[in-house]
Amino acid sequence: MKSIVIGTAGHIDHGKTALVKALTGIDADRLQEEKRRGITIDLGFAHMELPGANGETLRLGFVDVPGHERFVRNMLAGVGGIDLVLLVIAADESIKPQTREHFDILRLLGVRRGITVLTKSDAVDAETLDVVRLEVEEFLRGTFLETPASPIVAVSSLTGAGIEELKRALATAAAGVEVRDSRALPRLPIDRVFTMKGFGTVVTGTLISGTIRKDEELEIFPTANKVRVRGVQVHGHSADVAVAGQRTALNLAGVSTEELVRGMTLAPPQTFVTTERAEVKLRLLPSAPRGLKNRARAHFHCNTMETVVEVVLHDAKQVAPGSETLARLKLPAPALLLPGDRFILRQFSPVVTIGGGVVLDAMPFVGPRKSKSHGEENRTPFVPMMEILESGSPAAILSLRTTRRGKRGLSLAEAVAETGWPRETIAKLAAALVNEKLLVRFQDRMFAEAELGQAEKSLLHTVSVFHERDPLRPGMAKGELQDDMTRLFSMAGELFEAALSSLAKQKKLEIAADLVRLPGRGAVMKDEEAESKRNIEDAFAAAGLKVPALHEVLAGLKVDKARAQKLVTLLLRERTLVKVSDELVFHRATLDHLRQQIAACKTSAPKIDVARFKELTGVSRKYAIPLLEYLDRERVTRRVGDFREIL
């Protein structure tokens, strides 16, 4: 059984609702006000089954839209997910403004199939009908509704004339509609929210992709509420599943009607992320009253959602009517958009449809921090990048989305969120790209192939610089090395680990107990060096504040002067020893004790002078002055005239 959704379109009073009723027996005008005023205000729904061309049953869901120019926004919420359109033109009025506006919208949204219906054929004579038919044929030339590929059928909903012919035309047209992928990730843009007695919260919409099952958990975008599908209805009957191309009603548990509005979307939990900006390709209608300026605001309609966006043009001051351009849309609040989503733009004021387009990238790319030597060589310039995103093969798109992330890479989950493709599809594409040596995959994260080699180089470079700076240390801590890689290159952990183990395998690096070193370098300290280092430390620890002169300590060591100097440098870098002035070096523990001593004085006397300091610590003036200056630098004290304030 094939399910498709059919939308009506056309000027007010041209007989859209009457036509839907003549076909399905259902009056889609459900509001009191609609019945009273005899016009459609909001979307209406109906359904029917029809024997298809090859004997299968077709399930047709109808979305009946209002023709009134003031309700175009409601019309826009309805046409988002349709497979096929009935363009309704009354034979007694022919083409009118909303015939044109609705038709423009259908073309901008990329609707590909439909039937043109001349309604009210009973209200005109045969000659008039022929004239209108010619006019309409002319109007449709060169479009997706061009005859004879798409038929024009004259009907009267009043007498029933032509209705059977229209049903046959519908069956034929429906046969040509491609079945939407029911294995894709589901998305249901909500077009109606209400409470049903005994059921609770119900939402309806056209399921634009995938499958929704009873008892499944879904997430509401953009609010991130989690809900459970308590029940599914398709065409007014309970069902276990709804599939793409069906008008779908869901009874939801875990959410009240106040938390839901038209324009929100239901999708699998923790799969997608909302966005406030999108790279798009947009086209202005030739009939747009004027060009669209850079940074102009416009009404934005996508699926069932509507908002106001700022249109940022790339390299242009304005788009002229009838032309096409790349742009970035800035949304006032996060929304769920995916590549391939079509949208309509309406002028901010006065509100008329001026154009539309397609989302190319709902996660505008912010590249890794600029670095002269790394990361830049893989960047595809903006325009070619957008071209690939618009019309490249899935493999080319995945490759681009991965490559542009540099050493951060792209995880499978991120790839799903960026593309809307199921994880298995991405895993398969990735495997093929890995085979072709375009990508590498480590755990669940993909990288451009070149990144591994570059990461290895960066690791080697950083470790060798480490050895030069610290020849006496046995190796660089793995964590420190990884921190450097994250800071410098936004390198993902997966790439870091892969590069590290690759280098270990090639014997270019040695890894021992969480230390990384170049082979043969950073050798463990010799015994006498270790002993000398301990001797230096001990000498200073024992001296307290009355420290010996450095050269005296060094002279008494077993190792030569150059080595001894290196050991001191090492102790200073470890902060075991602290340089207070050019001449004076203290053990850290001594200085820590001094700080406490000074801090403890504060309660008895908040101020201290040199004499008091000497008395307190027992040191001579030669030591007292540099120590007090050190304490000033460390903000333990502050000099005020001859005194020091204890902070």
Ligand SMILES: Nc1nc2c(ncn2[C@@H]2O[C@H](COP(=O)(O)OP(=O)(O)OP(=O)(O)O)[C@@H](O)[C@H]2O)c(=O)[nH]1
């Ligand atoms: N004579 C005749 N009248 C029709 C026919 N179809 C519709 N009408 C009448 O035209 C009027 C408008 O019909 P609707 O079906 O409400 O028109 P609509 O296109 O749905 O109008 P909106 O939804 O407000 O845009 C009604 O009074 C209908 O009875 C037809 O085939 N023949």
Ligand SMILES: [Mg+2]
């Ligand atoms: Mg109507």
